[in-house]
Amino acid sequence: MGKGAQGSDAAAAAAGAGEVEENMAAWLVAKNTLKIMPFKLPPLGPHDVRVRMKAVGICGSDVHYLRVQCAIRSISLFMINSFFISQPQDSIIRIYLSTTTQEMRIAHFVVKEPMVIGHECAGVIEEVGAGVTHLSVGDRVALEPGVSCWRCRHCKGGRYNLCSDMKFFATPPVHGSLANQVVHTGDLCFKLPDGVTLEEGAMCEPLSVGVHACRRAGVGPETGVLVVGAGPIGLVTLLAARAFGAPKVVIVDVDDHRLSVATSLGAHATVKVSTRDEDLDAEVERIQAAMGGADIDVSLDCAGFSKTMSTALEATRAGGKVCLIGMGHNEMTLPMTSAAAREVDVVGVFRYKDTWPLCIDFLRSGKVDVKPLITHRFGFSQRDVEEAFEVSARGRDAIKVMFNL
Numbered sequence: 001m002g003k004g005a006q007g008s009d010a011a012a013a014a015a016g017a018g019e020v021e022e023n024m025a026a027w028l029v030a031k032n033t034l035k036i037m038p039f040k041l042p043p044l045g046p047h048d049v050r051v052r053m054k055a056v057g058i059c060g061s062d063v064h065y066l067r068v069q070c071a072i073r074s075i076s077l078f079m080i081n082s083f084f085i086s087q088p089q090d091s092i093i094r095i096y097l098s099t100t101t102q103e104m105r106i107a108h109f110v111v112k113e114p115m116v117i118g119h120e121c122a123g124v125i126e127e128v129g130a131g132v133t134h135l136s137v138g139d140r141v142a143l144e145p146g147v148s149c150w151r152c153r154h155c156k157g158g159r160y161n162l163c164s165d166m167k168f169f170a171t172p173p174v175h176g177s178l179a180n181q182v183v184h185t186g187d188l189c190f191k192l193p194d195g196v197t198l199e200e201g202a203m204c205e206p207l208s209v210g211v212h213a214c215r216r217a218g219v220g221p222e223t224g225v226l227v228v229g230a231g232p233i234g235l236v237t238l239l240a241a242r243a244f245g246a247p248k249v250v251i252v253d254v255d256d257h258r259l260s261v262a263t264s265l266g267a268h269a270t271v272k273v274s275t276r277d278e279d280l281d282a283e284v285e286r287i288q289a290a291m292g293g294a295d296i297d298v299s300l301d302c303a304g305f306s307k308t309m310s311t312a313l314e315a316t317r318a319g320g321k322v323c324l325i326g327m328g329h330n331e332m333t334l335p336m337t338s339a340a341a342r343e344v345d346v347v348g349v350f351r352y353k354d355t356w357p358l359c360i361d362f363l364r365s366g367k368v369d370v371k372p373l374i375t376h377r378f379g380f381s382q383r384d385v386e387e388a389f390e391v392s393a394r395g396r397d398a399i400k401v402m403f404n405l
Contacts, residue, residue: 235258
């Protein structure tokens with residue numbers, strides 16, 4: 001976590017000195033190995049709060065840090081190697097692993113020492129710093145997991161998600177939030193209204209990705225939307241697009257079950273696609289037909305592979321936008337000349353900014369219902385943690401796996 005909590009040895013010493021309760025956390029200690037061990041919290045600063053975690057979701061990045069022992073060179077269609085995006089493991093067609101490194105890593109973030117996992121979270125305030133006036137003990141809050149520097153050009157310009165000095169839960173070397181308690185800056189803890197559960201509060205984190213993407217792409221009541229990929233991020237992006245008023249949303253994926261879930265969440269049409277490049281032209285025709293004569297004004301690629309981006313670029317109308325959310329491939333071969341000739345804009349997305357208040361309002365008003373996405377629930381024992389990550393990694397019918405602490 002961003003406040004520099006100490007490791008298990010320090011926690012054990014503190015416990016021996018008479019601490020009332022020993023704070024425990026789920027530590028990633030080695031590849032395929034998670035252990036619940038003591039986690040010493042830092043002193044509470046004047047603008048900090050101490051939060052008892054109540055709901056923590058498993059993100060694809062958590063699974064990747066645990067399971068990926070080598071640097072990934074190539075991942076199959078719709079399998080997303082990014083900070084917060086994951087598709088079901090049974091959709092994997094092929095994985096080519098480098099044999100030159102044995103690291104738990106995502107992109108350039110490498111786990112070099114034991115790290116507390118988890119960043120999708122909500123809990124109850126147990127202590128507030130002297131300078132915190134907007135929160136009180138007992139408040140239920142959702143936590144935005146990234147603490148930026150607030151001094152750099154990006155932070156001062158309002159795009160703090162681009163801060164190069166970001167301290168983000170469970171992004172090495174920063175510890176995460178799958179723990180009994182964490183200390184976090186009060187400014188990034190958002191009070192949940194009555195009627196919004198703590199599990200829904202934890203879901204504000206993945207929902208924020210979809211909300212930020214819709215903002216970046218300018219989705220509104222006159223926008224025809226294509227969502228590429230029906231994994232957890234694709235599904236929350238679907239929900240966000242509908243909440244922003246998109247009159248028609250079509251979603252595509254390789255997996256029938258995920259497409260059925262998308263239909264139940266309000267997708268106007270679904271199209272099953274393949275992993276084969278040679279099918280692209282025919283699939284684009286079917287996608288455009290699924291819009292029922294309406295244009296695709298915005299395509300939101302929640303996978304980030306050469307084929308998915310090519311699909312988005314080819315399906316989007318002249319003058320439209322393609323928003324790249326997924327980070328499946330570092331390098332792509334794309335039909336950019338054709339897209340440029342039609343003035344199709346490509347917009348990037350990295351995490352989110354200023355999204356929690358709107359996400360909470362969407363949940364409070366009922367414009368967004370994330371509850372159907374929570375498919376599995378676990379407690380917080382060693383056995384629970386191991387089983388929960390196994391379920392999440394296996395995929396199949398698991399969309400969002402949630403810990404109730």
